[in-house]
Amino acid sequence: MMKILVCISNVPDTTTKITFTDNNTQFNTNGVQFILNPWDEIALARAIELTDGGNGTVTVINVGEANTDATIRKALAIGATDAVRINAKPHDAWFVAYQIAQYVKANPFDLILTGKESIDYNGSKVAGMLGELLDLPSVSIIKKLDAADTEATVEREIEGGKEVLTIPFPFVAGCAEGVAEPKIPNMRGIMSARTKPLTVVEAVEVQNNSEIVSFETPAPRGQVNLVAADDPAKLVELLHTHARVI
Amino acid sequence: MSVLIYAENAAGKFKKSTFEALSYAKAIADQNSTNLIAISIGDVANDELAVLGKYGAEKVLNVANDKLKNFVNQAYASVIAEAAKANGADIVVISNSFSGRGLAPRLGVKLDAGVADGAVALPEQNGGKFTVKKTAFSGKAFAIVELTSQNKIIALAPNAYKVVESGTTAPVEDFNIETKASDFTAMIKDIVRATDKVSLPDAEIVVSAGRGLKGPENWDMIEELADLLGAATACSKPVSDSGWRPHSEHVGQTGIAVSPNLYIAIGISGAIQHLAGVSSSKVIVVINKDAEAPFFKVADYGIVGDAFEVLPKLIAAVKEYKASA
Numbered sequence: 001m002m003k004i005l006v007c008i009s010n011v012p013d014t015t016t017k018i019t020f021t022d023n024n025t026q027f028n029t030n031g032v033q034f035i036l037n038p039w040d041e042i043a044l045a046r047a048i049e050l051t052d053g054g055n056g057t058v059t060v061i062n063v064g065e066a067n068t069d070a071t072i073r074k075a076l077a078i079g080a081t082d083a084v085r086i087n088a089k090p091h092d093a094w095f096v097a098y099q100i101a102q103y104v105k106a107n108p109f110d111l112i113l114t115g116k117e118s119i120d121y122n123g124s125k126v127a128g129m130l131g132e133l134l135d136l137p138s139v140s141i142i143k144k145l146d147a148a149d150t151e152a153t154v155e156r157e158i159e160g161g162k163e164v165l166t167i168p169f170p171f172v173a174g175c176a177e178g179v180a181e182p183k184i185p186n187m188r189g190i191m192s193a194r195t196k197p198l199t200v201v202e203a204v205e206v207q208n209n210s211e212i213v214s215f216e217t218p219a220p221r222g223q224v225n226l227v228a229a230d231d232p233a234k235l236v237e238l239l240h241t242h243a244r245v246i
Numbered sequence: 247m248s249v250l251i252y253a254e255n256a257a258g259k260f261k262k263s264t265f266e267a268l269s270y271a272k273a274i275a276d277q278n279s280t281n282l283i284a285i286s287i288g289d290v291a292n293d294e295l296a297v298l299g300k301y302g303a304e305k306v307l308n309v310a311n312d313k314l315k316n317f318v319n320q321a322y323a324s325v326i327a328e329a330a331k332a333n334g335a336d337i338v339v340i341s342n343s344f345s346g347r348g349l350a351p352r353l354g355v356k357l358d359a360g361v362a363d364g365a366v367a368l369p370e371q372n373g374g375k376f377t378v379k380k381t382a383f384s385g386k387a388f389a390i391v392e393l394t395s396q397n398k399i400i401a402l403a404p405n406a407y408k409v410v411e412s413g414t415t416a417p418v419e420d421f422n423i424e425t426k427a428s429d430f431t432a433m434i435k436d437i438v439r440a441t442d443k444v445s446l447p448d449a450e451i452v453v454s455a456g457r458g459l460k461g462p463e464n465w466d467m468i469e470e471l472a473d474l475l476g477a478a479t480a481c482s483k484p485v486s487d488s489g490w491r492p493h494s495e496h497v498g499q500t501g502i503a504v505s506p507n508l509y510i511a512i513g514i515s516g517a518i519q520h521l522a523g524v525s526s527s528k529v530i531v532v533i534n535k536d537a538e539a540p541f542f543k544v545a546d547y548g549i550v551g552d553a554f555e556v557l558p559k560l561i562a563a564v565k566e567y568k569a570s571a
């Protein structure tokens with residue numbers, strides 16, 4: 001029986017146009033649809049596959065306020081066994097990792113999965129911080145995960161290739177594409193998600209070490225310089241003499 | 247205080263991203279009128295180590311321990327943290343590489359340090375405030391993050407800071423610490439690294455293609471153009487989802503974000519999720535037969551035309567340019 005914990009984030013939908021308010025200090029959530037972080041979906045899908053056929057349990061954990069419950073229910077509908085929400089605004093990766101680590105110290109798991117990063121702050125820090133806080137091995141970005149009795153074989157992405165590792169349970173891993181295909185909840189899943197346990201836990205105090213001061217958006221580009229389709233040589237010339245990138 | 251830079255190597259050689267991180271760390275050391283110490287872990291020859299001096303390292307700590315020949319996340323984090331403590335370094339700079347992204351969070355916890363990952367500019371230090379600009383929302387924005395802790399970890403995004411030569415050679419010292427067995431429970435079984443290919447996150451030029459190419463059998467043209475330009479190949483999400491190309495080539499919000507000098511997009515319409523992953527490219531070229539494709543709105547140069555007609559001509563033009571250069 002394998003006990004798996006999947007850490008999930010509530011993030012703006014990938015189609016969101018990102019804008020800011022309050023003098024560019026706050027993300028403008030007005031009209032924004034929030035979703036389960038796409039890479040967390042991959043982690044969740046693999047956790048469900050590994051425990052398929054009553055071979056274990058999958059707990060999802062989120063650090064967030066009550067407005068993340070819809071995303072947590074979605075994870076339950078996809079197939080998680082139960083859920084925990086640590087009731088606090090997720091200040092930064094350190095805060096989130098610290099809260100989850102406290103929970104795991106009291107409730108141990110065989111395997112802890114996260115997405116490789118969240119699509120909002122792109123930190124890819126929670127997996128490594130959890131590993132350090134819990135004194136467990138961590139692998140930051142994996143694209144394959146196979147489990148045996150006492151250890152797993154994972155493939156880690158490296159520049160221009162991959163690394164294959166074996167790691168004894170328990171450990172922490174951040175999942176990227178390739179680990180599993182995301183699962184779409186079926187009607188039975190959606191119905192049962194309403195009654196699956198969602199435990200709300202209060203956060204513990206921890207000293208912050210980072211603050212977001214403000215946001216910027218990328219500088220807009222000028223008008224596109226169009227080159228005739230039958231004259232790509234002109235493009236090559238422009239890239240050499242004008243843009244100076246080749 | 248001092249600044250410590252972890253000089254990452256790949257198979258015993260330092261990469262451009264390491265020299266970028268060194269140049270960046272040197273500038274931070276200069277900002278604070280302090281010295282820069284580099285640490286290298288693994289099997290790197292002495293003359294390669296001395297090269298680190300060229301980019302500003304005043305001293306190179308060499309950790310040549312058989313057990314640390316290959317990257318072991320936990321053990322490497324322990325060694326770097328010990329080196330930071332032993333040298334009074336309160337700022338540690340690393341590359342925001344695949345391995346760096348595993349190290350930064352563990353170092354943050356070990357050193358009670360705030361972590362700025364994916365940094366794209368030098369920190370600003372005003373009135374006791376230390377802020378770093380980093381990518382956010384998968385390339386759709388930047389966040390200015392203040393690190394409020396005494397110790398700080400900064401992971402520099404690739405292609406975000408120019409390599410600057412500022413010194414000559416640096417003295418190399420052996421640095422050895424006791425390793426603990428519990429740091430080595432993860433075992434490397436195999437490393438597969440394509441040596442003839444440019445790695446996508448580090449590439450200065452990226453040639454990327456989408457569904458407009460109609461099928462994986464047509465990627466020869468993309469590979470040929472990439473080879474000519476010394477570029478990495480990439481693709482859009484539908485292409486990797488269809489299995490035409492590996493996931494590691496998927497650029498976009500749910501793939502990887504790149505910031506090359508030149509991004510050439512062929513047969514990619516430019517969905518907002520794809521644009522997020524390429525927005526920090528310096529120059530964007532779009533080739534698409536649909537003049538209304540959203541990608542043209544964020545492109546610097548464009549050709550409205552069928553990829554199957556434009557590409558052979560473009561390849562010929564690049565060959566001609568290379569022959570004359």
